[in-house]
Amino acid sequence: xxxxxxxxxxxxxxxxxxxxxxxxxxxxxxxxxxxxxxxxxxxxxxxxxxxxxxxxxxxxxxxxxxxxxxxxxxxxxxxxxxxxxxxxxxxxxxxxxx
Numbered sequence: 001x002x003x004x005x006x007x008x009x010x011x012x013x014x015x016x017x018x019x020x021x022x023x024x025x026x027x028x029x030x031x032x033x034x035x036x037x038x039x040x041x042x043x044x045x046x047x048x049x050x051x052x053x054x055x056x057x058x059x060x061x062x063x064x065x066x067x068x069x070x071x072x073x074x075x076x077x078x079x080x081x082x083x084x085x086x087x088x089x090x091x092x093x094x095x096x097x098x
Contacts, residue, residue, distance in 0.1 A: 016095075019043055030054070031062035040066075051090055053083050 014020070019042065023029035026038040040046040047067035054060050055075040063070035071086045073079050087094045 030056070030059040033062060033066060036063055036066050036068070051087065051092055053079075053086065 021039060021042055023035060026035055026042070028035040028038060030036075040050070043050070048069055050063075050068045052060070052063045052068045052070040053073045054063070054070070055073050057072060060070045060072050069090055073082050084094050
C-alpha cells in the first residue's frame with residue numbers, strides 16, 4: 001500500500017513521513033475519535049502537539065475536538081503549498097520546496 005502511494009509523483013510527501021499509518025492499520029476510520037486516539041498512541045503524542053490536515057470538514061472538526069491543530073485543505077488546489085503555508089503559520093519548521 002505505502003510503496004504504491006509513494007511511487008512516482010502520485011503523493012511525493014509520503015516518502016518524507018516518519019510514521020505512516022492508515023485507517024486499515026488502526027482498525028478504525030475518521031471521523032471516529034477512536035482513530036485519532038489510536039494515532040496518538042502510536043505517535044506517542046496528543047492534543048496540540050499534532051498538526052493535522054484533511055479535505056473533509058468533519059474530520060477537521062473531530063481532530064479539533066481532541067485538541068489537535070487541525071486545518072482543512074482544498075484537494076483541488078496546491079495541497080503541498082497549502083500545508084507548507086499552514087506549517088509556517090503554526091511555527092513548524094519545513095524544508096525548502098523542491
